[in-house]
Amino acid sequence: xxxxxxxxxxxxxxxxxxxxxxxxxxxxxxxxxxxxxxxxxxxxxxxxxxxxxxxxxxxxxxxxxxxxxxxxxxxxxxxxxxxxxxxxxxxxxxxxxxxxxxxxxxxxxxxxxxxxxxxxxxxxxxxxxxxxxxxxxxxxxxxxxxxxxxxxxxxxxxxxxxxxxxxxxxxxxxxxxxxxxxxxxxxxxxxxxxxxxxxxxxxxxxxxxxxxxxxxxxxxxxxxxxxxxxxxxxxxxxxxxxxxxxxxxxxxxxxxxxxxxxxxxxxxxxxxxxxxxxxxxxxxxxxxxxxxxxxxxxxxxxxxxxxxxxxxxxxxxxxxxxxxxxxxxxxxxxxxxxxxxxxxxxxxxxxxxxxxxxxxxx
Numbered sequence: 001x002x003x004x005x006x007x008x009x010x011x012x013x014x015x016x017x018x019x020x021x022x023x024x025x026x027x028x029x030x031x032x033x034x035x036x037x038x039x040x041x042x043x044x045x046x047x048x049x050x051x052x053x054x055x056x057x058x059x060x061x062x063x064x065x066x067x068x069x070x071x072x073x074x075x076x077x078x079x080x081x082x083x084x085x086x087x088x089x090x091x092x093x094x095x096x097x098x099x100x101x102x103x104x105x106x107x108x109x110x111x112x113x114x115x116x117x118x119x120x121x122x123x124x125x126x127x128x129x130x131x132x133x134x135x136x137x138x139x140x141x142x143x144x145x146x147x148x149x150x151x152x153x154x155x156x157x158x159x160x161x162x163x164x165x166x167x168x169x170x171x172x173x174x175x176x177x178x179x180x181x182x183x184x185x186x187x188x189x190x191x192x193x194x195x196x197x198x199x200x201x202x203x204x205x206x207x208x209x210x211x212x213x214x215x216x217x218x219x220x221x222x223x224x225x226x227x228x229x230x231x232x233x234x235x236x237x238x239x240x241x242x243x244x245x246x247x248x249x250x251x252x253x254x255x256x257x258x259x260x261x262x263x264x265x266x267x268x269x270x271x272x273x274x275x276x277x278x279x280x281x282x283x284x285x286x287x288x289x290x291x292x293x294x295x296x297x298x299x300x301x302x303x304x305x306x307x308x309x310x311x312x313x314x315x316x317x318x319x320x321x322x323x324x325x326x327x328x329x330x331x332x333x334x335x336x337x338x339x340x341x342x343x344x345x346x347x348x349x350x351x352x353x354x355x356x357x358x359x360x361x362x
Contacts, residue, residue: 014118015064016111020087024052024080031212036067044126074166076120
């Protein structure tokens, strides 16, 4: 009963904020911002805010409650807080907390200033996605929306302690902890987790295009294809994410985060359970685990040698094909493997400097 009462109190607060202020509620789907009240779709959140101001500035409490009734039990109302002004007196207010205090004190509204509200605040534009709480920058709305789990940890994963806004997000996350054998129903591929299998099925068999161009109706299977399209077709410079610790520049906030953790913070968070080695990423750890008894399922058809990794077999095949792709620019010697070229340079050209050495290999 306490849980039910708390939910009702938070939803009451949210409905009063929507009724008496100009915060703009919305839903989001496939890179489109959808009006919370009439379901019109917009590619630009600024146009949605203008639509909300013109069409729904005098929205009734009944309409608000009806729109909120479509939400799931623990789902929060996504709101753009670019304009938090009061509808009752047109006073411009800085944030949601001050708005609650203003409504309670100046207009005697029965709003609880001591509880969190069922609203999820955003402050977005067509090209910029900064967190309204901590100002962290993101490359698209989807990653910003996922980031909000950091600030609203309403449901906690018992296995790793990560927090999530809703139980639905927690259930999705729980798939990442599943391990075993998950075969694809449409092909002979087998995956170690349900998440990996579902991602494979969506991308390969359903050809899901989750990434929509913000400038036209085109959709793409991944974020990088979308960015390439924006640059090539629309002639727009892609957003850059600069490292504050070195001159490096990246095309996504995710790549910047990986760079900072691995290069500057030296964070090796993925440890091997069988030895003392640690790695920057799960993929590196997975590659390493082959050393601890991984199945050698990639066989050479010529000499019958077996390898645990497909790319190792490919490198081995160069021996049979006499593929000497690594050329020493000092003497013209050619080698099958890069390590052989390195050894050759070290023995035969010991005076070569490090920077010259790299140019030799390339």
